[in-house]
Amino acid sequence: MKTYDLVIIGSGTAAMVAAMRTRAAGWQVAVIDFRPFGGTCALRGCDPKKMLIRGAVTVDEAHRMREKGVEGALHINWPGLMAFKRTFTDPVPEKQERRYAEKEIDTYHGQARFTGRNTLVVNDTHIEGRHILIAAGAQPIRLGIPGEGYLADNEDFLRLEQLPRRIVLVGGGYIAAEFSHIAARAGAEVTILQRGARILKQFDPELVGWLMEKFLEIGVDVRTGTTVDAIEKTGTGFLVHTSAENGARTFEADLVVHASGRAPALEALDLDAAGIAHEKGQLKLNEYLQSVSNEAIYAAGDAAQMGPPLTPVSSHDAKVVVANLLEGNRHKPDYRGVPSVAFTIPPIAAVGLSEDQARRQGLKFRMQSQKASDWFTARQAAEKIYGFKVLVDDATDRVLGGHLVGPHADEVINLFALAIRHNLTAEDLKTTMFAYPTGASDIGYML
Numbered sequence: 001m002k003t004y005d006l007v008i009i010g011s012g013t014a015a016m017v018a019a020m021r022t023r024a025a026g027w028q029v030a031v032i033d034f035r036p037f038g039g040t041c042a043l044r045g046c047d048p049k050k051m052l053i054r055g056a057v058t059v060d061e062a063h064r065m066r067e068k069g070v071e072g073a074l075h076i077n078w079p080g081l082m083a084f085k086r087t088f089t090d091p092v093p094e095k096q097e098r099r100y101a102e103k104e105i106d107t108y109h110g111q112a113r114f115t116g117r118n119t120l121v122v123n124d125t126h127i128e129g130r131h132i133l134i135a136a137g138a139q140p141i142r143l144g145i146p147g148e149g150y151l152a153d154n155e156d157f158l159r160l161e162q163l164p165r166r167i168v169l170v171g172g173g174y175i176a177a178e179f180s181h182i183a184a185r186a187g188a189e190v191t192i193l194q195r196g197a198r199i200l201k202q203f204d205p206e207l208v209g210w211l212m213e214k215f216l217e218i219g220v221d222v223r224t225g226t227t228v229d230a231i232e233k234t235g236t237g238f239l240v241h242t243s244a245e246n247g248a249r250t251f252e253a254d255l256v257v258h259a260s261g262r263a264p265a266l267e268a269l270d271l272d273a274a275g276i277a278h279e280k281g282q283l284k285l286n287e288y289l290q291s292v293s294n295e296a297i298y299a300a301g302d303a304a305q306m307g308p309p310l311t312p313v314s315s316h317d318a319k320v321v322v323a324n325l326l327e328g329n330r331h332k333p334d335y336r337g338v339p340s341v342a343f344t345i346p347p348i349a350a351v352g353l354s355e356d357q358a359r360r361q362g363l364k365f366r367m368q369s370q371k372a373s374d375w376f377t378a379r380q381a382a383e384k385i386y387g388f389k390v391l392v393d394d395a396t397d398r399v400l401g402g403h404l405v406g407p408h409a410d411e412v413i414n415l416f417a418l419a420i421r422h423n424l425t426a427e428d429l430k431t432t433m434f435a436y437p438t439g440a441s442d443i444g445y446m447l
């Protein structure tokens with residue numbers, strides 16, 4: 001049996017960071033994945049999605065500038081946009097494997113399954129790790145409804161060669177918001193079926209309310225308070241059966257997409273064989289991202305779900321785990337000021353505390369919030385949706401939370417993240433000179 005200092009399950013963001021850093025310290029390292037190497041973000045998530053959004057943004061921009069000096073209708077050629085996406089995604093697995101090979105990190109292809117406290121089997125090969133890092137990511141949650149198997153997932157959507165005419169998204173979070181904007185701008189009829197009272201519940205409700213105008217404008221049919229009970233296959237497509245307060249309803253679709261949340265991908269691992277404690281589909285970890293019941297085991301990223309399931313968090317977790325492996329358990333993850341963006345058109349963004357969280361914590365703060373459609377940033381982009389909510393602590397003048405919707409929200413949110421993570425005050429931000437006219441040059445007026 002081959003023995004390593006560190007065996008990593010998964011080949012995504014967390015895995016790459018952990019593998020490179022431990023190898024640089026002279027450790028013998030192995031990385032395992034049953035899918036092509038690269039992980040969710042690069043192959044099935046953030047990056048391919050952003051390539052498709054670029055096409056949708058271009059069409060949206062041309063649409064907004066109509067009768068403002070820009071003429072002619074643009075449209076998306078779906079196979080062409082997909083080919084553009086593949087120029088990024090196709091080379092990823094080979095590039096990653098080459099990087100691992102160059103560093104003499106061993107790679108294994110197959111499902112990893114524990115056979116003992118620090119041993120695994122991949123296909124028929126048994127390997128041992130002085131330490132093992134679970135960086136197995138997340139997978140769509142099971143809905144437990146009839147016809148669930150007909151659901152397409154994010155991977156299926158992001159590699160569609162033809163765009164179906166009628167698309168139903170089950171759930172109303174990040175994936176539904178982003179995929180609906182892509183598909184609607186590419187010409188599909190899109191319906192979002194969300195069980196909760198509103199969509200994008202990770203973002204400020206008022207700002208989401210302003211953004212809803214855009215869903216309406218591009219023809220996305222958003223049904224809140226609607227639970228999907230079953231999916232039925234017909235000769236030509238699918239029937240999506242739902243229930244809501246005002247009764248049952250059926251939606252016809254050519255494609256039904258899972259957008260109902262993701263949970264750690266732990267089922268295939270046989271955690272019990274290694275004595276790794278878990279509860280309700282979550283690993284039980286201590287503050288050092290180590291298993292509470294097996295000290296050889298650590299976890300990071302979406303598999304750990306100690307912080308929000310986002311790429312920068314996976315990378316941060318991996319750095320924390322490596323520091324603990326190399327220096328002993330001294331480092332804890334720090335999730336203050338993790339920014340998050342839903343890449344709708346325009347985007348919506350958040351960092352730090354929401355208004356509700358700040359109130360529940362009993363903090364004394366001042367808040368500025370405004371729909372700012374008449375500000376220059378909105379007008380030069382011919383975009384009506386622009387607004388913000390910023391929370392500043394009364395006692396310290398520190399920024400507690402930043403919430404933005406509209407042009408440049410996805411970039412400007414990073415300045416609020418910088419302020420929160422490094423304890424900058426509102427005065428610090430106000431007295432910074434930002435280039436004009438940019439999204440950032442509005443910050444002084446938001447505080």
Ligand SMILES: Cc1cc2nc3c(=O)[nH]c(=O)nc-3n(C[C@H](O)[C@H](O)[C@H](O)COP(=O)(O)OP(=O)(O)OC[C@H]3O[C@@H](n4cnc5c(N)ncnc54)[C@H](O)[C@@H]3O)c2cc1C
Pocket residue numbers: 009010011012013014015032033034035038039040041042044045046047049110111112113135136137138154175265268269300301302303309310311312314
């Ligand atoms: C559609 C979509 C869009 C997203 N967009 C964004 C975004 O814009 N910004 C952002 O910050 N985050 C985004 N995310 C979230 C982000 O992709 C994840 O948080 C991040 O990729 C998680 O990285 P990870 O290293 O923890 O796991 P992953 O990158 O998921 O890697 C885990 C790997 O482990 C493998 N694996 C699982 N089980 C086993 C096993 N038993 N044996 C061997 N291998 C196994 C899997 O095949 C997978 O490749 C998005 C997610 C999705 C689904």
Ligand SMILES: NC(=O)c1ccc[n+]([C@@H]2O[C@H](COP(=O)([O-])OP(=O)(O)OC[C@H]3O[C@@H](n4cnc5c(N)ncnc54)[C@H](O)[C@@H]3O)[C@@H](O)[C@H]2O)c1
Pocket residue numbers: 143170171172173174175176178193194195196199200201226227228258259260261262308309310340341342343
């Ligand atoms: N831009 C980004 O950062 C980005 C983009 C996409 C995905 N992601 C990550 O991927 C994860 C998964 O995304 P997601 O959009 O699937 O999940 P999500 O958690 O953002 O949203 C899921 C939504 O589906 C609803 N829902 C659950 N079951 C339902 C049902 N049976 N019927 C109707 N609605 C139902 C929930 O109430 C929830 O609002 C996110 O948590 C996020 O961390 C991030």
